[in-house]
Amino acid sequence: MENQLIEKIKESNFHDKIVDVRSYAGEMTIVVHSQDIVAVCKSLKEQFGFSYLADISTVDHYTDENRFEIAYNIVNMADRQRLRISTFVEEDDPSLDSVIPVWGAANWFEREAWDMMGIRFNGHPDLRRIFLPEDFEYHPMRKEFPQLGIPGTLEMPEKDPPKDYK
Amino acid sequence: MGLEKALAKQGFLLTKVDALTNWARANSMWPMPMGLACCAIEMMAFAGPQYDVSRFGSEVFRFSPRQADLMIVAGWTTYKMSHAVKRIWDQMPDPKWCVAMGACASSGGMHRVYGVVQGIDQFLPVDAYIPGCPPRPEVVIHTLQTIQEKVKKEHSVLQD
Ligand code: SF4
Numbered sequence: 001m002e003n004q005l006i007e008k009i010k011e012s013n014f015h016d017k018i019v020d021v022r023s024y025a026g027e028m029t030i031v032v033h034s035q036d037i038v039a040v041c042k043s044l045k046e047q048f049g050f051s052y053l054a055d056i057s058t059v060d061h062y063t064d065e066n067r068f069e070i071a072y073n074i075v076n077m078a079d080r081q082r083l084r085i086s087t088f089v090e091e092d093d094p095s096l097d098s099v100i101p102v103w104g105a106a107n108w109f110e111r112e113a114w115d116m117m118g119i120r121f122n123g124h125p126d127l128r129r130i131f132l133p134e135d136f137e138y139h140p141m142r143k144e145f146p147q148l149g150i151p152g153t154l155e156m157p158e159k160d161p162p163k164d165y166k
Numbered sequence: 167m168g169l170e171k172a173l174a175k176q177g178f179l180l181t182k183v184d185a186l187t188n189w190a191r192a193n194s195m196w197p198m199p200m201g202l203a204c205c206a207i208e209m210m211a212f213a214g215p216q217y218d219v220s221r222f223g224s225e226v227f228r229f230s231p232r233q234a235d236l237m238i239v240a241g242w243t244t245y246k247m248s249h250a251v252k253r254i255w256d257q258m259p260d261p262k263w264c265v266a267m268g269a270c271a272s273s274g275g276m277h278r279v280y281g282v283v284q285g286i287d288q289f290l291p292v293d294a295y296i297p298g299c300p301p302r303p304e305v306v307i308h309t310l311q312t313i314q315e316k317v318k319k320e321h322s323v324l325q326d
Contacts, residue, residue, distance in 0.1 A: 132281075133246070140280055147282025154245040157252035157289045 005048075005081060014043045029071075030082040034096040037087050041072065041102045050083060053099070056109035058117040062143045067091040068119060072099070083107040095120035116141040184321050191235070192317040193223030195310065198234030198258060200251060203241025205268035205300045212303040224310055231257040236305075236313065239286050241275045243269035252289055253324065261320070262315050266292045269299045292312065 006021055008012045009030065017040055020031035021101040032040045052075040059069040066088035074083050090095055097104045098119035110121040111130040121127060129136065136153060138145055199209055213227055215217050228234040231254045240324060243251055255264070268287050269275030272295040274284035286292060293316060294309045 031239075131246075143282070147279060154280070155249075155284065156245060157249050159289060 005083070008048070012047060014040055019115060026109040027082070027084065029086050031086045031088075033071075033091050034087045037072075037085070038097045038099055040085060040101065041099050042073075043075065044083070045102055046086070049076045049078055050081075052077055053103035053105045053109070054082075056106060058113045058141070060117065060141065060143050064091070066092050068117060070096065070113065070119060072164065073105075089119065094118060095122055097122050100124060117138070118142060140165055169290075183275075187223045187303045188318045188320055192314040195236045195250070195263075195313070196226065196228045197236045198231055198254070199226060199227045200237055200239045200254065201241060202239065202243055202247060202251075205240035205270065205283040207298040209238055209240040209267060209306065210305055212306040214316075215235075215260045217303040217307060219307055219310065222310060223314065226250050228313065231255070232259060234258055235265045236265065236310075237290075238265045238267050239271045239290070240257060240267040242275060243283045243285055243286050244281050247285070248283050248289055251286070255290055261317075263317070264290050265294045265296065265306075265309055265313065267309075268301055271295075271296060272297065275299060284321060 006028065007024075009015065009018065009021075014036075015031055018030050019033060019086065022029040022031070030040075032146055033073045042100040054073040054075050057071045059071070061069060068091070069166070070087050070089065072085040074085065075081070076083075087096065094117075096119070098110055099112070100123070107124070107126070108130060110119075110124055111126070111128060113119045114124075114127050115129040115131050116139060128134065132140070133154065138150065138153065140149070169179070177201050197208065197213075199213075201209055211217055224236070232238075235258065237255055238257065238312075239251065255262075264286075266302045270277055270282070274282050276299070278284070283289070296305055296309050296311055298305060
């Protein structure tokens with residue numbers, strides 16, 4: 001079934017946008033350039049029925065080139081197929097287009113990727129941090145972030161209750 | 167000699183105010199369950215029918231901080247959550263006591279990461295720490311008895 005899907009994708013009208021196809025442990029990944037991500041996602045949804053975006057995850061490879069990998073895990077409910085779309089962005093400009101126009105579910109996933117890894121999604125309507133406080137300056141899933149954090153960057157409550165507490 | 171016998175004979179009883187209030191306080195602990203992670207499951211077992219903490223003079227769990235006097239922080243506290251925990255602690259009326267249940271609440275435990283407060287004693291006055299991951303309900307009962315011993319030794323009324 002996986003091979004059929006690959007064959008079909010290779011014959012599709014966006015096959016020239018696909019850089020690489022990987023298959024490991026029964027999981028299939030297609031790699032695309034970050035500027036093509038919306039076009040490829042749109043075609044996969046409309047022509048191949050991948051209607052469900054399960055998750056967006058990010059990897060920090062900590063390499064000079066192609067430092068951050070962004071992976072979109074998508075599902076075709078009708079055919080019970082899963083597919084992963086991978087793309088890479090550079091360290092000095094970690095940004096790519098948002099896929100919210102294709103899958104609305106991407107909204108919070110992209111906020112998480114921004115919060116944790118510092119990937120910017122162009123065209124995202126509300127790219128705020130989702131877990132950490134708004135004024136936090138770092139992206140803790142990046143490799144250079146110390147595991148125990150940077151002292152003083154996250155606020156702790158005062159030991160004494162506020163004077164005007166009622 | 168039982169209390170009833172003494173009262174039946176004389177009709178009155180001499181004691182200290184402190185002794186009386188501390189005795190009453192120690193035997194009617196109303197815990198505030200601050201269940202934040204897996205330890206909360208053991209905390210529920212501690213109050214449930216099998217371990218039945220009511221035998222030791224601790225009544226129902228109170229989910230309103232204004233009705234509770236013992237806060238059991240069960241689980242790891244993130245920096246974000248610590249503000250809520252502190253706020254609830256501030257809402258509890260005095261006198262009040264605090265237990266750090268489990269490795270995480272006591273020291274951060276295995277969550278040695280940027281987002282978790284490495285021990286709730288950094289912002290709460292903790293009376294007792296319970297080691298374990300998670301601690302057994304028996305040890306929570308034991309801690310409750312330790313707190314009761316502490317309460318019985320307090321001299322609050324006359325010195326306040
Ligand atoms: S001490 Fe263990 S059981 Fe308790 S909250 Fe931490 S990880 Fe969970």
